[in-house]
Amino acid sequence: MRLLVxxxxxLPALVLAEDQAGDDIRLTVKPVLCITDNRNPSCDMSFLxxxxxxxxxxxxxxxxxxxxxxxxxxEERAGRLSDDRIVTESFSYWMTSSDPDSRLAEVTVEVLRMxxxxxxxxxxxxxxxxIN
Amino acid sequence: MIRxxxxxxxxxxxxxxxxxxxxxxxxxxxxxxxxxxxxFGYGVRTNPLVQSDDIPxxxxxxxxxxxxxxxxxxxDLGLTFADSDALTASLVGRVNSDRVxxxxxxxxxxxxxxxGTALAEAVEFEVPDxxxxxxxGVEMLTDGPWGALQLSAFHDxxxxxxxxxxxxxxxxxxxxxxxxxEPSIGASYKSADLNNYxxxxxxxxxxxxxxxxxxxxxxxxxxxxxxxxxxxxxxxxSLVTEYDRINDEAAASPIVKERxxxxxxxxxxxxx
Numbered sequence: 001m002r003l004l005v006x007x008x009x010x011l012p013a014l015v016l017a018e019d020q021a022g023d024d025i026r027l028t029v030k031p032v033l034c035i036t037d038n039r040n041p042s043c044d045m046s047f048l049x050x051x052x053x054x055x056x057x058x059x060x061x062x063x064x065x066x067x068x069x070x071x072x073x074x075e076e077r078a079g080r081l082s083d084d085r086i087v088t089e090s091f092s093y094w095m096t097s098s099d100p101d102s103r104l105a106e107v108t109v110e111v112l113r114m115x116x117x118x119x120x121x122x123x124x125x126x127x128x129x130x131i132n
Numbered sequence: 133m134i135r136x137x138x139x140x141x142x143x144x145x146x147x148x149x150x151x152x153x154x155x156x157x158x159x160x161x162x163x164x165x166x167x168x169x170x171x172f173g174y175g176v177r178t179n180p181l182v183q184s185d186d187i188p189x190x191x192x193x194x195x196x197x198x199x200x201x202x203x204x205x206x207x208d209l210g211l212t213f214a215d216s217d218a219l220t221a222s223l224v225g226r227v228n229s230d231r232v233x234x235x236x237x238x239x240x241x242x243x244x245x246x247x248g249t250a251l252a253e254a255v256e257f258e259v260p261d262x263x264x265x266x267x268x269g270v271e272m273l274t275d276g277p278w279g280a281l282q283l284s285a286f287h288d289x290x291x292x293x294x295x296x297x298x299x300x301x302x303x304x305x306x307x308x309x310x311x312x313x314e315p316s317i318g319a320s321y322k323s324a325d326l327n328n329y330x331x332x333x334x335x336x337x338x339x340x341x342x343x344x345x346x347x348x349x350x351x352x353x354x355x356x357x358x359x360x361x362x363x364x365x366x367x368x369x370s371l372v373t374e375y376d377r378i379n380d381e382a383a384a385s386p387i388v389k390e391r392x393x394x395x396x397x398x399x400x401x402x403x404x
Contacts, residue, residue, distance in 0.1 A: 035309050035362055039277070043309070110365055114307070116163060119220040119273040120198055124282055124301050124316070125206050 025053045025095050027105035034087055037115035042088045047109065051095055052078040058098050064091040069100070087111055166404075169194040171370055173399015180378055181259050182246055182389045184237040189397050210271070220273040226286065228265040228293070230322075230330045245341045246386045257341040259387050262330055265292035279304035282318075288326070295326030301354075312360040320352040322379060331382035342386045350379025366404070372397045 028050050034043035049061060056077045060069035063083070070093075073079045087109065094106035116122070175189035196205040203210045207227055214221040237259035243251055269286030280303050287296040303316030327347040338344040354376045361369040376393035383391035 033310065033362065033364060035307065037307050040307060112362065112365055114312070118198055119275060120203055120205070120210070120212065120222065121167060122275070122280060123205065123271070123273055125208055
């Protein structure tokens with residue numbers, strides 16, 4: 001009996017903890033890959049950032065370029081932002097609630113450099129096949 | 133031989149690491165010295181030899197290491213002795229590529245000779261075997277907005293064919309984000325000794341099926357188109373087609389049935 005009472009008292013606390021931890025946000029960014037080479041050392045891209053949450057609330061979108069949020073939404077459970085940027089290095093977008101130090105979801109845009117300064121990496125070998 | 137090459141490669145890696153340790157310590161290494169990858173798919177390279185099978189390509193493994201001076205690139209060993217904004221020049225040791233066709237020939241009983249004349253009785257015939265040759269040479273690489281050029285000159289140092297080869301390849305690549313297209317064309321001059329060793333037929337090898345043949349020097353041509361599409365940081369799609377036109381002297385050999393060597397490969401590639 002005592003055990004049941006204890007569980008009954010703890011249950012609301014457990015549910016509350018799950019809600020707080022389960023502030024489930026889905027964040028998608030397109031595109032997530034930027035490819036550069038010697039002729040095109042940067043990417044001039046328009047990133048579409050879309051987020052959706054199970055819960056209505058206050059949410060902010062951040063990125064690595066500035067400390068301030070790129071945009072905040074109040075009493076919303078979904079949002080989107082189009083972000084035009086010229087990028088040369090990998091960076092991230094992330095969502096927070098009212099606590100800016102707590103990242104609820106994060107997506108990294110990767111910058112992949114395909115060329116090398118070392119010419120030898122582009123040499124053609126005379127194998128049966130060579131698809132480098 | 134493969135074991136020796138591997139041992140030599142490891143020795144070179146250790147030597148290069150020792151020589152360049154001080155230099156490396158003062159530099160920030162931003163690019164891995166290794167290039168490791170594998171492609172999985174399907175492809176074929178036709179075999180110009182009579183009575184031989186085409187060469188299937190299912191997996192292509194890419195293993196390369198580039199030190200400040202030494203490098204190992206899928207079986208080629210190199211020592212770079214000049215490197216500037218305009219040119220990179222290296223001393224390179226490699227295994228000759230002509231031998232690869234001779235590994236896919238069959239032994240068959242034939243009732244016609246290679247000229248199509250009927251024989252009195254069935255005779256067992258097999259394309260004469262050829263050895264791998266170790267070649268040493270100089271390779272020069274240069275590039276710019278106009279494209280990339282690779283020039284090389286190799287000579288046999290293993291006493292196999294005792295000939296030489298001069299090679300040139302020009303390529304130009306276009307990239308539109310994930311999509312990359314690179315056509316290339318080139319030529320390869322093969323000396324009489326090299327050509328005759330691989331494509332000639334000696335008196336000892338000649339019989340009722342195949343007459344003796346001596347090949348002179350000749351010029352091979354090749355063209356290639358590579359299309360790549362990067363799916364993610366590590367994965368990509370690759371499509372490659374290649375055409376090789378064997379020189380007149382080799383093509384006239386009785387053991388050659390096709391002077392055009394065609395190849396293609398399509399698959400997914402993973403790069404570490």
